[in-house]
Amino acid sequence: MKSEIVTPVIVSIIIGGLIGYFGAYTIYTPQIEELGSQIQGIQSEFDSNIIQIQELQRFVPPSENKAPEFTITGIDGESFTLSDHLGEIVVIDFMATWCGICERQIPEYNVLRDNFGDQVVLISISVDPSSDSDEGLRNYIDQFDAPWTWASDTANIADQYNVQRIPTTFIIDTNGYVWAQYVGFTDSETLGVEIEQLLSYWGSYDTPAYFVTISALDAKELIDSNPDIVILDVRTPSEYGEERLEGALNLPLQELQERIGELDKNSIILAYCKTGIRSAQASQILVDNGFINIYNMDGGITEWKNEHLPIV
Numbered sequence: 001m002k003s004e005i006v007t008p009v010i011v012s013i014i015i016g017g018l019i020g021y022f023g024a025y026t027i028y029t030p031q032i033e034e035l036g037s038q039i040q041g042i043q044s045e046f047d048s049n050i051i052q053i054q055e056l057q058r059f060v061p062p063s064e065n066k067a068p069e070f071t072i073t074g075i076d077g078e079s080f081t082l083s084d085h086l087g088e089i090v091v092i093d094f095m096a097t098w099c100g101i102c103e104r105q106i107p108e109y110n111v112l113r114d115n116f117g118d119q120v121v122l123i124s125i126s127v128d129p130s131s132d133s134d135e136g137l138r139n140y141i142d143q144f145d146a147p148w149t150w151a152s153d154t155a156n157i158a159d160q161y162n163v164q165r166i167p168t169t170f171i172i173d174t175n176g177y178v179w180a181q182y183v184g185f186t187d188s189e190t191l192g193v194e195i196e197q198l199l200s201y202w203g204s205y206d207t208p209a210y211f212v213t214i215s216a217l218d219a220k221e222l223i224d225s226n227p228d229i230v231i232l233d234v235r236t237p238s239e240y241g242e243e244r245l246e247g248a249l250n251l252p253l254q255e256l257q258e259r260i261g262e263l264d265k266n267s268i269i270l271a272y273c274k275t276g277i278r279s280a281q282a283s284q285i286l287v288d289n290g291f292i293n294i295y296n297m298d299g300g301i302t303e304w305k306n307e308h309l310p311i312v
Helices: 002-061 100-119 134-141 188-203 218-225 237-242 253-261 277-286 300-306
Strands: 071-073 080-081 089-095 118-124 151-152 168-172 180-182 213-214 230-233 269-272 294-297
Touching: 089 100, 089 188, 100 118, 100 188, 134 151, 168 188, 180 188, 213 218, 218 269, 218 294, 218 300, 253 277, 269 277, 269 300, 277 294, 277 300, 294 300
Parallel strands: 089 118, 118 151, 213 294, 230 269, 269 294
Antiparallel strands: 071 080, 089 168, 168 180
């Protein structure tokens, strides 16, 4: 008799508990799902912000990553100074002629030259000057299609860059910072991605709202219609000496900030370089210093010549 009473009670308690559980589930499930959706949205936004922060950190290198300055004489007898190439992307290849992997690297650099042309400056430096004399390097590159700057490291540049193995490749950005470093054989696709990121980053600043970037043909029309225009060549003196626009004033990018007082803020100024990258940065410097009539020539003197316009 006692068991007959207890059993229904237990069953009733179990059934009541189940009803209560599923009732609560029915009531709270929509709220839980909505809360989960909100959490996912917050997480997604957080992840997006983290990615943006990481990208900004990549594009603004810390000061300790400034590429060590150096000057070296190439096997052609010409002097190469890193700071002369501010505004350009520089690829530095540390190598030696007895290094088989270094030899394999040469075609990869040729692909970079084919893909990016004048947008990239390339220099190969032998870390073993006792083995690789200028004459030895000339004989070496005669075996390859490698028409860029070559030099023996008589100035201990490899030590400044803490090179431990060869080949080691450094990519220096347009502000003179170490953008990337690769040790060992590195294919052109990997290096190309780095260079494309740099070009994309700086390219977004080629046409700020407060100065105007114009084509070579428009630049010619601007010059013809403004006899008092200042044509500002921001390349190096050696580049300026080889060829230039008629009447151009040479004020190299790396000297512009210090010598900016030589320019009249009320003048119409057309800035140009080799490809338009350095002149865009020069235009930025000018507007930051209160200049108001600044034009940047897109494509630089390269595009000017492509349009068959006159040069000196």
